[in-house]
Amino acid sequence: MKKNDNRLLFLPLGGCGEIGMNLNLYGHKGYWLMVDCGMMFADSYSPGVDLVFPDPGFIESEGNRLAGMMLTHGHEDHIGAIPHLWKRFKCPLYATAFTAELIIDKLKEAGIEDEVPLTIVEPHIDIEVGPFSVRYVPLAHSIAEGHGLVIKTEVGTLFHTGDWKLDKTPLIGPVCPSDLLTDLGTDGVLALICDSTNVFNTSESGSEATVRDNLIELVSGLKGRVVITTFASNVARMDTIGAVAKATGRSLALMGRSMQRVLKAGRATGYLQDMPNLVGEEYIDDLPADKVLIACTGCQGEPRAALARIAKDDHRNVRLAAGDNVIFSSKIIPGNDLSLGQLFNQLAEKKINIITEKDEFIHVSGHPGQPELAQMYEWTKPMAVIPVHGEGRHLMRQAKFAKEKGIKHTIVPRNGDIIDISTSGLLKIDEVPVGRLVLDGNRVIDIDDMAITERRRAASNGFITVSLVFDRKDALAAEPAIAILGLPQGHDDVFYDGLLAEVETGIDRMRARDRQDDTNVEEVVRIAARRFCRKEIGKNPGVATLITRYEDMAI
Template sequence: MDSENGDLAFLPLGGTGEIGMNLNLYRYNEPGKERWLAVDCGIGFGGSEHPEVDVLMADPAFIADRRDKLVGLVITHAHEDHIGAVAWLWPRLKCAVYATPFAAAVLRRKLAETGLVNQVRLHVIAPGGSIDLSPFRLRFIRMAHSIPEAQALVIDTPLGTVLHTGDWKLDPTPLIGPPSDEAALAELGAKGVLALVCDSTNAMVEGHSGSERDVRRNLSALIRDLSGRVAVTCFASNVARMESIALAARDAGRSVALAGRSLRNMDAAARDCGYLKGLPPFLTEDDIDDVPDDNILILVTGSQGEPRSALARIAQDNHPRVSLGEGDTVIFSSRVIPGNERAIGTVQDNLIRHGVRLMTDQDHMIHVSGHPARDELRRLYTLVKPRYAVPVHGEWRHLSAHAELAREAGATPFLLEDGDIISLAPGRPAIIDSAPVGKLVLDGTRLVPMHGEVMSARRRMLFNGLIVASLAVDQAGTILGRPRISAPGLLDPEDVETDRVAGEFLDIMRDLPANLRREDSGLAEAARAALRRALGRRLGKRPMVDVHLIRV
């Protein structure tokens, strides 16, 4: 990978060819001295594609093996797909972390949950501030997005300047925080930009993403005319949207209560950083029943149909404190993330079954995206004038559409996927090598490989079930009594088939040679094969099989 005279390279370990799990690396290599910079460290979600998984993150093994050369991790903003994996992966990286005040406030809460808050060297950098991590000289440029303090990252090196946009849009009225700093972008473009590494989420969407001010106006008009309880769900990280909902509630004579942990955490982080200061403290779930139905608005998590979210539990009528029914209204002030259609549909069906009225972005202007549509991308290329473009943060159809637009704007695009190492300088960019990539699953409080034995077994159990047998054998190899069979997800304990499988399993075991029944490892393997065969004959399935061999 090393160039004789040094090079500047980019390597995405996550977030390219997919949406989520952003983990990006830049390498500056000069003779005898290799240095790496990490940008963002986020999570993704299993969704319908991986129902056995809740939270995913990129495997950092490549850079963990080089952490003595890692100068730091810079966070562009506080969305989960850019910051959510820090608390889990930092023990493998052990580097300093740099973030704006709001992102740092969110991150501290996550680090406290994993017991790392006093271990991580977290440096707070003002929006628009600078960082010197030699050989990388870094500067933030303020960008509008659906969360406070989103920053594009200018990476200056002796071989050229790269602009890493993070997530952004060109919203003239973002309501919380300033608009994107187009003057700084134009100034950067005038000096010369080697490469633009840029968000591709909405590269297929013509026009403009829209403004938060329009959403605020429409929410106020909608909520003013409603009766009964009103619940609004949105992305918890959209602090401007939270403020818009609270102001609409105030105009309608309603108090606001929060339902859902992520909303409470984001509210606390926002207020710590001086946002939402014009609003009174939100009520808690315990306060809701003390307020008349026509005077309460519930801001609730679960816009994507997450099964354990507050809204999903309300829809199933099993939330301990909040209920909705005939005459009440739920407003989905959010878009449907691809892959979540079925989960959201289930929540909405359950709400309608209880007589709840729904309002969504399909019939009301109550949501705008935080990512740039094609007109905004064109404007960015006009301002920055990069020689080369590297589309990231999108699936292949998004990356390809972005590359086409970049080419029209006069930049030369390069399409990558996770693990590709592209040399940006010197000379014309080219993919020069690849790094091993993979995904890790957050399984409780541990990380396991997505394609390792644990998750492979989980998938087999999910689709084919599990069967366990307990078998007692004496030292002479005589089978004692009748095997005990347990097959959760396949057979009820009282099912007659359970007894039949146990009987057939016993018959097969008794037919084994006596010398095999006296040897533990051979007998255990034969027992698993016998159990698998007995169940296959009865049910036609191949479940996970285990046998507890008890030698007496």
């Protein structure tokens, strides 16, 4: 970006074509503005990894051209990458109070809270960030202080919705400011950059107030202990769980680190003030079963969450018994079906009563269905709609839906696309390299780093380690030692002996001068071991060769 470049550009580096890792850039007059910096949880493609981030290499290469980062709300897929990526671009951060509280907690864990300039902003007030004027607009979502962003430039006004829904009776936060959005539409919106997650839903997302009424009625009729698991970040749902405890005369315990973190942040910023006194989890067994209500993490089957440990009888303080109840006040996020199915089966085997959103109206989404999208289009009257926050099918459906509702210009972006936004419409003019980074232990590396590639291969095909010792004449001084991991028949003597013979034959057939080169030896061993495994068991394992030579030995 050059200072005399008057174009208005949109560039997603994450969140288009996937649900998670939201990172969007707007470019104008020599500067970029970043909206959100999120993560997603790893899948089986990245064994041993928990978190995945968008690769910010492009904006990192732009140096001091990043004017600031605006955070729309506090969900992990919008703020979770900040402590891991911030040092790559070192820009100022902007967020409202509750979101800032969650960010500060993350920065403290990373030990960089004193390095990061974080400004707490108020809604409805214009903030000048480089050539951009940004105003936060409160919108309902499944976390406190969800916001859309009005981004004003010399080219025109954009409205970036963030994650949102319409709720006429929100329990946390204001009703959607329809008058403000209508005024925005009257003044003119060049483009609406809009959440696509629930675009296939033909009905509205529903109200948190209805969920509260239904949960109180449901829990009132249950005997035994009741566990409610939900997204920890859903402050309104946590407030509802407190109301359920009061209404049903049950003592409330919160379990899971993220539950405690959100409670702390909520209370520090004026939310969750009516929560009942909490019972420590170590005292739950002292209470009658029908006087206990537990709110805990694990609604997506996360293996290390509180509910998963309870289901496996691996929790130090809590055991559930036949006749107890677990309420999943959440929806199944695509991709979590298998882990949740396993969790359901573990609970069912204990004769625990399982209640999900398919059984009762106990969850509403934080994202807009088609009626809500149509209402947003009507209020803001954008010339163009750019769908974001969704898989490819979600983005394509919203682009089609916007056209059906009379929006003149749409485009389906992919991560890395540079889109020129103007009064003439939307035009992809270029693209930049994009990718994924992962948090592997305490290091951030590329998702295709050799360590992950080798681990991936070992996870699916097993691994063989061969140790060789060569004498002064470059002949084997001893029988090779072989370690076999994760292979069928790997502990069978016949298999081991056959593999050993194949490796020895490969080494014996090498010319003496070729055996002097470690790389040559490693390649011969790799080919011999894989050839044998493919023939015997149909596997193609990873192979590592450890070589010791006479001159390396301590005599």
